[in-house]
Amino acid sequence: MGSGERGPAATAVLIAILLVLVPLMGLHLLGSVGLSVYLVNVVGQVMCFALLAMSVDLMWGGAGVLSLGHGLFFAIGGYLSAMHLLRTAFAKTHVLPDFLQFMGQTRFPAYWHLFDSLPLTLLAILLIPGVVAFVFGFVSFRSRVNGVYFSIITQALTYTAMLLMFRNDTGFGGNNGMTGFHAVAGLPVGGAGAAVLLTTLSTLAVLVALVGGRLLITTRFGRMLVAIRDDEPRLRFLGYDTLWLKLSAWCLSAMVAAVAGALYVPQVGIINPSLLDPSLSLEIAVWVAVGGRGGFYGAIIGAVLVNVVKFWLSAAAPSLWPFVLSLLVLLVVLVLPNGLTDLSNRSRSWMADLGRGLRDSGRRRPERGAG
Numbered sequence: 001m002g003s004g005e006r007g008p009a010a011t012a013v014l015i016a017i018l019l020v021l022v023p024l025m026g027l028h029l030l031g032s033v034g035l036s037v038y039l040v041n042v043v044g045q046v047m048c049f050a051l052l053a054m055s056v057d058l059m060w061g062g063a064g065v066l067s068l069g070h071g072l073f074f075a076i077g078g079y080l081s082a083m084h085l086l087r088t089a090f091a092k093t094h095v096l097p098d099f100l101q102f103m104g105q106t107r108f109p110a111y112w113h114l115f116d117s118l119p120l121t122l123l124a125i126l127l128i129p130g131v132v133a134f135v136f137g138f139v140s141f142r143s144r145v146n147g148v149y150f151s152i153i154t155q156a157l158t159y160t161a162m163l164l165m166f167r168n169d170t171g172f173g174g175n176n177g178m179t180g181f182h183a184v185a186g187l188p189v190g191g192a193g194a195a196v197l198l199t200t201l202s203t204l205a206v207l208v209a210l211v212g213g214r215l216l217i218t219t220r221f222g223r224m225l226v227a228i229r230d231d232e233p234r235l236r237f238l239g240y241d242t243l244w245l246k247l248s249a250w251c252l253s254a255m256v257a258a259v260a261g262a263l264y265v266p267q268v269g270i271i272n273p274s275l276l277d278p279s280l281s282l283e284i285a286v287w288v289a290v291g292g293r294g295g296f297y298g299a300i301i302g303a304v305l306v307n308v309v310k311f312w313l314s315a316a317a318p319s320l321w322p323f324v325l326s327l328l329v330l331l332v333v334l335v336l337p338n339g340l341t342d343l344s345n346r347s348r349s350w351m352a353d354l355g356r357g358l359r360d361s362g363r364r365r366p367e368r369g370a371g
Contacts, residue, residue: 058253
């Protein structure tokens, strides 16, 4: 097995081990091994971020298209998940959410009743982001908007959605967002059972996405995406229609990001327009850049590493985090342009350069007794 294959295999094994360990951290073991519900919840959130990073890597590392607006699809999945949770909470308590009462509503809007059904909710989590991505992607890719222009447009779209969701009259909680979730699959939100379940599902989703993504790369579709990344004009010159290739990958990427958002919201217990803040979408790109583009396992490494540091610094020294994030970006740009996954190759290159330098200096050293 070559070095290029060991990375994905090792990452998949570690995620599989975590998938086995998380259920073992159930109700009867959480206290005995000294783990807290908070720690299990943090693992679940980090797994959601890893899945979100993989969705960006599918486009950036696969097709060479950088999206700075994946927070939009992440938030769509989160809002749809929250709507289902609020409907199930209302079925038990018969109390409307606070934001609807604040607006003077006495019942849910008619379209909310669709989210009584879990299967319909899951279908909506996949279809609605897919449709939004299709419309936006078709217009952009058909007009051959690429590079930094596409990145700017995606960020502008996310910022527009954020401004829209801040309005109370949209019916999605406005600035305060949506909260008041009671149970997930019959388990109380915030309890150990729900934390273990959601963390297990999040870890399983990452493992499925990693294995599926690695298989996708080996197909003709995956190879065509790489060809688009390397030289799209030449591919079009050879007669290939790159529009539908990029559009398919873009819609799939949006769906994966929405699944990540749907799993994330029950774990934090709230959703508000902050998920649509452009800074989150920028952070996602940093995760992928730090870990390394292409192959998906780099996105997982970057998301896990950066967010673990962020969680730790948020408690220890919150004011330091922006500076640490900036240093990470500079490190990637100046030292590791291909991210941490290329660290072994770069280390071998540095050692080879150092060896050549030592040999050259030895040759130039004058012989003893000369002169």
